Amino acid sequence: MTVDIPLVNGTTQCTVTAYSEKSYQATVKFYSQFLSLELETKDANSTTLRNSTVSLKVVLEGNAEKHAESEARFQELTGDLESADWRSLANSSLVFKAANVVQCKEALEGQGPGVQVQAYPTDLFPMELYVVDPVGNVVGVTRTKNAVSTMPTAPPASKGTFTSSVPSSAQSTSALSEIDEKSISAEVSEVTASASGPGEKAIAVMTSGGDAPGMNANVRAIVRTAIAKGCRAYVVMEGYEGLVRGGPEYIKQFSWEDVRGWSSEGGTNIGTARCKEFRERAGRLLGALHLIEAGVDALIVCGGDGSLTGADLFRSEWPSLLQELKETSKITSEQYTRYKHLNICGTVGSIDNDMSTTDATIGAYSSLDRICRAIDYIEATANSHSRAFVVEVMGRNCGWLALMAGIATSADYILIPEKPASSREWEEQMCDIVTKHRSRGKRTTIVIVAEGAIANDLTPISPNDVHKVLSQRLKLDTRVTTLGHVQRGGTAVAFDRILATLQGVEAVNAVLESNPDTPSPLIAINENKITRKSLVESVRQTKSVADAIQAQDFKKAMELRDTEFVEHLNNFMAVNSADHNPPNLPQDQRLKIAIVNVGAPAGGTNSAVYAMATYCMSQGHRPYAIYNGWSGLARHESVRSLDWKSMLGWQSRGGSEIGTNRCTPDEADIGLVAYYFQKYKFDGLIIVGGFEAFVSLHQLERARDNYPAFRIPMVLIPATLSNNVPGTEYSLGTDTALNALMDYCDVIKQSAASTRGRAFVVDVQGGNSGFLATNASLAVGAHVSYVPEEGISLEQLSQDIETLAESFQTAQGRRRFGKLILKSKNASKVFTPEVLADVITAEANGVFNAKSAIPGHVQQGGLPSPIDRTRATRLAVKAVDFIESRQEDIYKARADDDEFDPDDKEISSTAAVLGIRGSDVVFTSIRQLYDFETEIGKRMPKVIHWESTRAIADSLVGRKKVDVKN
Ligand SMILES: Nc1ncnc2c1ncn2[C@@H]1O[C@H](COP(=O)(O)OP(=O)(O)OP(=O)(O)O)[C@@H](O)[C@H]1O
């Protein structure tokens, strides 16, 4: 039995049979533009074939016309047919592994070796080979590269493992600051001894307003960076309260050791308060006096909109405060001159995320994490009773938490202060959505109410108001849950620890670089980039949103809000009312869009599929899922149209609901992939995955020449914990993985700290990318991280052991003294975690010992983090928009070869990677990335965007780097 495969792009088809000497018989279908061949197996045996090499005899025969045509064409190209290598295909050796059906299935699902042909067709003479099992399923695939040339192309990356070797010698990447604890202590005592010499600065940090997870990491980074830069570090205890009270009890000098282990601790260890006195000039006057008395030159305030408004006011009043202090003889003229300019800087710490000009505030994502976990829990009980839940979340004047939680948990409805409606309107809209969801089979209803939710007449909307509507009008069994301060509790998520740390370093840099003419900075983050904004301007903009709301000018309030907030809100409305209202687009603009997952599982993958499908529905497009990757498609025609009900709950699930594996189109059979694309008439494709997904997009784009079915807009949403996809600085799944690894490390570190003289060597995933190890080391304060980009040199290893031994010797049983060494698996093949632990223990001479710890696939994470869920939603919507907007650019080329020029920029840019680069979300063409920005052999981008983070991670733990010249 054979499978008919229609012609694609005029490719000639012939059917031939390959059979084993024993029982197994397979049909091999062979495609070539010019040739028709017969293949016949020799020595093949269905039970012994696995992993064995089988010789396939290739006999040229059949279609004489085509044969002649190919010879003529070949002669035209080579001028010498006799020596033509394509003839050597006859009797060529084919690697034909896993030839029985079960094994082929495994192979195609990425669990075993695939079927490969060691013959290399060219782009000019492409060939595909299909092995069909006795019942007609296509189970085998070929590589299709170069039939003519004897020059083999690079062998395909093997499934599952990456073999390219990684240098184990260390290459110094950048000039890292060489600080160790001893030298820093020495510096500190020197500085303290000379008190306030004019050269040295004293930098103080305080936390203010509601506490926020990550504040401790911020304080730690500020204290250590200040010390590392030769400054004295101070903390102001209890927020502005401490400034107003003053004295050494409230304004304390801190040492390197004082902040040990703080990254992993929730709340704020230096205290915070809401201080009435500071709102009055008299309070601020006292604050100014106390700062000067303590000799503080610069103040970094980590707090929310209120705290930074206070800081801004303090800054603007400073000259007059100083004048008054001088006139009342509270300070000397020297002090007046020295402290004439207040050097102040804000790092935004608040769970509310209500400060303009920054995308995220320290603590907001930790709080969102608590909220999403709670709602995930509530879902289960709601589902059991088919109940409705009204969940109140924090956000006095701001709906960010409610909105993001709404997206991350696919809640039915949200009520936020930024977009109020009349009571009648919101009640109608909520009832309409909830009724439709229920009528389509949803058993749960979740409505999230922000603490500050209001109607458009500014009257508050309470959870009880919502309860009343759901229970009385819709007769739903409804409960109210107020999450309260649980949302502010617990330790910070990885994002907040890293954000707080990087912003702390940047804040110290900013105050050291500032002069009387520089405007006071606020340290922000925009997309993936830490930025400096003007404190005055940020406060002004934040206030203008609040003013617009008070003036009931909600349209203006929205315009003044960050564009990302508005984008999230629009996305929430679109995906959550999918299929409800008439689609947005007219019939003739509605498309068929496919989505496929490729590579290892990554957090947020399901959210991307869910968002893509629901957004498609709201636009009027038809979403399709290709189940089980390219191999699923080639083997089982695994295309299903996605329907709303079957995707319920996907938003919050880990793994990949539609299945994923590492097989690329070439490996699966690109001709067959093209055939199905043609059969389903896809107008666009979204691939979600890691490096194999990147390679897949490249293969599809290059195959457009032969297969018009690929002449459609195609987008890759990067998703891999390795974060090694060129074209982006962030891949879905990295945040989930970082949290999983960080949680693991926190536990291990606690064990090490309790044991006192113990270090753990933790084995970290990430292929050839040290991203995960570097960022995790920043989040957990690991003593050392070894990454593939640097390798492990003996010099560095011995230096690290020496530093470790010294610090254990001086630790004298202090708490929080657990030491971690994070080692990327590919940093060294020789130094496995066990070997490394043994070497370290032996070299430590009994001062301490080391053990290995292997988190393994736990690093893929369980539930996806809220960051991965919400980013997935945003990127999926952008990907669909891209497919819509790029139809015109490639539409003509789909039907007409003459219109297709693969090198045309407009056309080639319709196959792109959707990435976050610096502070922008951008589409970059796969051609550009693959040809110019990728180290294919290493499966890495050429430029490592996070390189500078390594120096920061090292310097904050006082690691000495050995400068190895390679
Ligand atoms: N307009 C202002 N002038 C002077 N000080 C202010 C002003 N607004 C706030 N502050 C000071 O900042 C403190 C914290 O402000 P607020 O209570 O608004 O919290 P926040 O910093 O916005 O944090 P969060 O909202 O996350 O809890 C106040 O108690 C007060 O001391």
Ligand SMILES: O=P(O)(O)OC[C@H]1O[C@](O)(CO)[C@@H](O)[C@@H]1O
């Ligand atoms: O109980 P507290 O400390 O006044 O904090 C409650 C408020 O603080 C915030 O969480 C911000 O930290 C607001 O969303 C909330 O209204």
Ligand SMILES: [Mg+2]
């Ligand atoms: Mg606030």
